[in-house]
Amino acid sequence: MLDHETARTRVLEAAEELFYGRGVQAVGMDAVRHASGVSLKRLYQLFPSKEELVLEFLRQRDARWQRALADHVDARPTPEERITAVFDWLHTWFSDPGYRGCAFINSFGELGAVSPEVAEEARHHKKTFHDYLAGLVAAAGRPAGLAGQLALLAEGAITTAAIFGTPEPAHQARDAALLLLRTPASTRNATPSSA
Structure with missing residues (x-):
């Protein structure tokens, strides 16, 4: 036994x-x-219950995912390289033959409306990731608002890679992140004037 x-x-x-x-x-x-x-x-x-099994699956996946990301990113020597390394890590993840997108987005889509606990695990995972990006942005001495922009790039790449079955969105998001890093904050946060 x-x-x-x-x-x-x-x-x-x-x-x-x-x-x-x-x-x-x-x-x-x-x-x-x-x-x-x-x-x-x-x-x-x-x-x-099945829900308890689903919640533990999500908790364990969250811990493993966050740790793998940090191990990859934290090995880079400069703050800017750590930011772009997030997208390099995403490319590696998307290249896995078993990649089916984000388990948290998938679970939220399936159960978020009927299971507040599953919805909360998905929110926790995303908040932890976004907080990690905010830490990278702060360490690079960049404006706090950049973290949200990088998070949207990463989240969009995660979903797009799953839908189209290609890791290329990680490179596209990395290129966009590099543009954001090179753009002065005053230009990036400016709102277009109305005509």
């Missing part, structure tokens, strides 16, 4: 592969049971 931690790990690994690969609503607990090799009774002892 599997010990608690081994059984939990197997269930979460199976759930991640299935939920991310097929979508949360398309996958039942029986599919997770089958893929994990953990009995249905034991599965429900570990996760009394």
